[in-house]
Amino acid sequence: DSAAPGELMLLTLFWERESDPVADSFELQLVGDDGQVVHTWNMSVIAPFVDSLSWEGGHTLRGQYPLRMPASLESGAYQFLLQELLPLGSLSIEAPERTFEQPDVETAVNMTFNDEVLLTGYSILPDPVLKVEFVWQAAREIDQDYHAFVHLLDEEGNIVAQSDGQPANWTRPTTGWTPGEYISDIHEFQLPESARRDNLRLHVGLYEPTTNKRLPVGDSEFVTIPLTD
Numbered sequence: 001d002s003a004a005p006g007e008l009m010l011l012t013l014f015w016e017r018e019s020d021p022v023a024d025s026f027e028l029q030l031v032g033d034d035g036q037v038v039h040t041w042n043m044s045v046i047a048p049f050v051d052s053l054s055w056e057g058g059h060t061l062r063g064q065y066p067l068r069m070p071a072s073l074e075s076g077a078y079q080f081l082l083q084e085l086l087p088l089g090s091l092s093i094e095a096p097e098r099t100f101e102q103p104d105v106e107t108a109v110n111m112t113f114n115d116e117v118l119l120t121g122y123s124i125l126p127d128p129v130l131k132v133e134f135v136w137q138a139a140r141e142i143d144q145d146y147h148a149f150v151h152l153l154d155e156e157g158n159i160v161a162q163s164d165g166q167p168a169n170w171t172r173p174t175t176g177w178t179p180g181e182y183i184s185d186i187h188e189f190q191l192p193e194s195a196r197r198d199n200l201r202l203h204v205g206l207y208e209p210t211t212n213k214r215l216p217v218g219d220s221e222f223v224t225i226p227l228t229d
Contacts, residue, residue, distance in 0.1 A: 003092075004069070004095070004176055005073040005093065006068065006174075007176070014060050014062055015045060016058065018057065022045065022055070025042055026045055027083055027084070028041045028081070030079075031079045032078055038070065046061070046063070071142075071175060071176050071177060071178050074093070075095040077093075099182045099184075100182065108120065111217050112217065114216055117142070117146070117174065119136055120136070122134045125186070127188075129191065131186060134148070134204060136167060136185055138177035138183075141178070141179060142175055144174065145174060145209065147166055148164070148165065148167050148187075150187045151202065151203040151204075151222075152202055153202070154200060161190065161191075163188070167185040172185075197228055198226075203225075204222060
């Protein structure tokens with residue numbers, strides 16, 4: 001009944017073969033409340049690994065189709081239309097508040113990960129614990145749900161604390177970012193009692209959670225941020 005921009009949904013359709021030839025593809029539209037088509041999917045009726053010759057007349061075929069909601073969708077009511085005629089159901093989109101004006105940061109970074117995401121900068125926030133706000137920017141629409149990792153390392157390179165997950169405390173998956181949008185991402189750490197900030201540093205980066213593969217940034221897989229007392 002509802003979804004967020006960038007969210008992945010699964011459409012299941014049941015087809016019955018009545019005659020030859022069988023259509024190879026079909027068109028699915030997402031239509032706004034004003035009747036305007038906001039997105040169109042063109043999909044194959046039969047998956048590539050299915051032999052169409054085994055689909056006999058009068059038999060039903062179940063097709064499953066992943067639908068990625070466009071990241072730029074605004075909040076509102078939408079409807080799916082099959083072949084511009086058959087309504088398949090309605091959908092409510094709940095879009096997040098978006099920021100397109102660059103926030104102020106204490107330290108500018110401007111490093112790009114995989115030509116997709118820009119780390120514009122960071123600020124170390126006053127707090128009894130170590131709290132760091134990173135500001136990301138989407139360079140283009142992203143079809144992967146990347147997670148951010150922030151590792152706190154001591155002077156010997158040992159990880160003493162870490163924070164991993166979807167940016168903005170799991171509320172802003174990267175698949176829902178629109179090009180040019182800025183995303184605030186705060187990570188918090190409890191420092192070891194004996195640690196001095198000027199002996200610590202942070203490694204921050206992005207990775208694919210299904211493969212743990214990190215996104216390249218320059219000649220590295222992370223950006224190093226030194227800490228000072």
